[in-house]
Amino acid sequence: MKRSYILIYLLLIMFFAAAAGCQAQQVDTNTKQKVESEKYPPKFLFEPAKLELAYPDSGKFVTGRVKVLNPGDSTLKIFNITASCFCGFSVVLDRSIEPGEEGEIEFSINLEGLEGSNWVSFIVKSNADNSPVEVPVYVINKDVPQPEKACETKKK
Numbered sequence: 001m002k003r004s005y006i007l008i009y010l011l012l013i014m015f016f017a018a019a020a021g022c023q024a025q026q027v028d029t030n031t032k033q034k035v036e037s038e039k040y041p042p043k044f045l046f047e048p049a050k051l052e053l054a055y056p057d058s059g060k061f062v063t064g065r066v067k068v069l070n071p072g073d074s075t076l077k078i079f080n081i082t083a084s085c086f087c088g089f090s091v092v093l094d095r096s097i098e099p100g101e102e103g104e105i106e107f108s109i110n111l112e113g114l115e116g117s118n119w120v121s122f123i124v125k126s127n128a129d130n131s132p133v134e135v136p137v138y139v140i141n142k143d144v145p146q147p148e149k150a151c152e153t154k155k156k
Helices: 001-040
Strands: 046-048 051-055 061-069 074-084 088-092 102-110 120-125 135-139
Touching: 051 061, 074 088, 074 102, 088 120, 088 135, 102 120, 102 135
Parallel strands: 051 135
Antiparallel strands: 046 061, 061 102, 074 120, 088 102, 120 135
């Protein structure tokens, strides 16, 4: 009986020792990745430099996409995007972008209550060394000049 308690005790010690070793190895890997990302940070570039969308003939929304490029040396992670106006919203289609790869972000503007040309500034926050990055999205109505401020609108 006493031998079985000793055996169980030794097995528990070996189990916890193995678990601690695995955890230490995981911490070392995370630290190495953090050091590498600080030494060789990801970069955030997007194409086109500004997104110009035509005013729709009908409908309340206009939507477009930009390519997100990572010419850096570590994984780019997009954390969040905020719009300068209540009418703008976005969807990140690729939150993690490996070095040399590309992803996409979709931007939309709700045109309800707006008329004429408008633009919304979207601020993209990421782990890139040039974060935050501004992505301007223009809605062009050729009959009305572009506004000077984001979400400058004329009420109907």
